[in-house]
Amino acid sequence: MKKVLAAGAMLLALLLGGIGAALAMLATAGAAEADHMSVNDVPEAYRSWLVRAARDCRDPGLTPALLAAQLFEESGFRADARSPAGAEGPAQFMPSTWATWGRDDDASGSASPYEIGDAVMAQGRLMCSLLRQARSSGIPDDSRRLALAGYNAGWAAVEGSRGVPPFGETQRYVADIMGNLVRFGGTGLMSEIIGSGAGPDAARRAATQVGVPYSYGGGSPAGPGLGHCDGEDGFQAGRCQADTTVGWDCSALVQYAYWPARQLPRTAAEQYSATADRPVARDGLRTGDLLFWRHADGHVYHVALYRGDGRMISAPKTGDVVKETPIADMPAADFVGATRP
Known part of the structure; x- marks a missing residue:
């Protein structure tokens, strides 16, 4: 063939x-x-980690562009970001969630949600797991949208709504990230289409x-x-x-x-x-x-x-x-x- x-x-x-x-x-x-596996318009410190996180997942839906658009939405790529609710680092992990997904991926001697390598790899692992749940759920929607909703609102909320939950914050979160895929995509399909x-x-x-x-x-x-x-x-x-x-x-x-x-x-x-x-x-x-x-x-x-x-x-x-x-x-x-x- x-x-x-x-x-x-x-x-x-x-x-x-x-x-x-x-x-x-x-x-x-x-x-x-x-x-x-390419990515645009991203701070240099993030690039290799985004590619590595996407490759480690081995799910075609998890691209560096998706992870980059998500990081931009979460923190604007600010490694020192902290929300009023206590979410930490560029991927905005709550301490309880970080305890499950965080590792010392950059071999610095500690696992920290404020270290770019550790944060991006943990983000990739969580998104990879959510994508698998989305694909096996039978919910008739884009698995990436469902995974993003799960990251923002929790998978239980996605299952309970049988889709992206009707929360204003979650709806905006998913729409913003999906809308930014072209911006952060690389030289192939996700590059900007002119005209x-x-x-x-x-x-x-x-x-x-x-x-x-x-x-x-x-x-x-x-x-x-x-x-x-x-x-x-x-x-x-x-x-x-x-x-x-x-x-x-x-x-x-x-x-x-x-x-x-x-x-x-x-x-x-x-x-x-x-x-x-x-x-x-x-x-x-x-x-x-x-x-x-x-x-x-x-x-x-x-x-x-x-x-x-x-x-x-x-x-x-x-x-x-x-x-x-x-x-x-x-x-x-x-x-x-x-x-x-």
């Missing part, structure tokens, strides 16, 4: 932009992990969903949701994953990204039919354009948002997550065309 994709990479790159585009695409094809209009706006909205699981049939204009299994779709290793996974399939992510400015239909095939009268030439692609692939029988099976620079944002398949990848990761022979909603 990798050989097939690699062969298609050069062909589609040449079609999209010539030899220069092909070389650029090949240069970036192996950079997805680096992009996922105005429906296309760039849709790409920015899709970018907020990076790391959310793929779930066949899952998602709507309201957000990620439980999927379902249909024939062979939604299964992994012979087991239905979609009906217990809150997330997105490819067309639901696109529908969500454009809603309500462009109210696209639900499936990839329907979206192609609805926009096919506005085709886009390969050398005229703009941010937010829709990219479609189909099987030999003509059925359109996948849609993605064009990101720019030969890359796309999409929800790929069961077992994967929303992410940015080179367009060339998809089979060139299946590419049917691009449209502009």
Whole structure:
């Protein structure tokens, strides 16, 4: 399979932009992990710890950008921060919570919520645990939003509300952090998407969903949701994953990204039919354009948002997550065309 994709990479790159585009695409094809683990607009003392905390978690939803946006909300990156309620350090740990999650990660001889390394690593461990609880809870919302709510209000409040609790502080906390992901993201999906209009706006909205699981049939204009299994779709290793996974399939992510400015239909095939009268030439692609692939029988099976620079944002398949990848990761022979909603 990798050989097939690699062969298609050069062909589609040449079609999209010539030899220069092909070389650029090949240069970036192996950079997805680096992009996922990069971070912007953060004090230097925090950078390596943010990357380490995210890597140690091994959950695709916990990125350095998410941790950075959370730290900015908690303390504005002030290591000496202390709240009136007694929360301490840049990650604002209460002493009782610190007793559970705090360690001497920076090998200074003591574990302190005021030491950047200790605080960020403890923040990562707590968020990692909350993300696991969110994914297994069955609550139909973005696991990152639920984990952030749990960090702020306690997981019991999330479970009791079956979602982000209706507390003004918690609602603002979650919205502010999710809204700042693009600011703190690195060179890949989470980098700032320039431009105005429906296309760039849709790409920015899709970018907020990076790391959310793929779930066949899952998602709507309201957000990620439980999927379902249909024939062979939604299964992994012979087991239905979609009906217990809150997330997105490819067309639901696109529908969500454009809603309500462009109210696209639900499936990839329907979206192609609805926009096919506005085709886009390969050398005229703009941010937010829709990219479609189909099987030999003509059925359109996948849609993605064009990101720019030969890359796309999409929800790929069961077992994967929303992410940015080179367009060339998809089979060139299946590419049917691009449209502009």
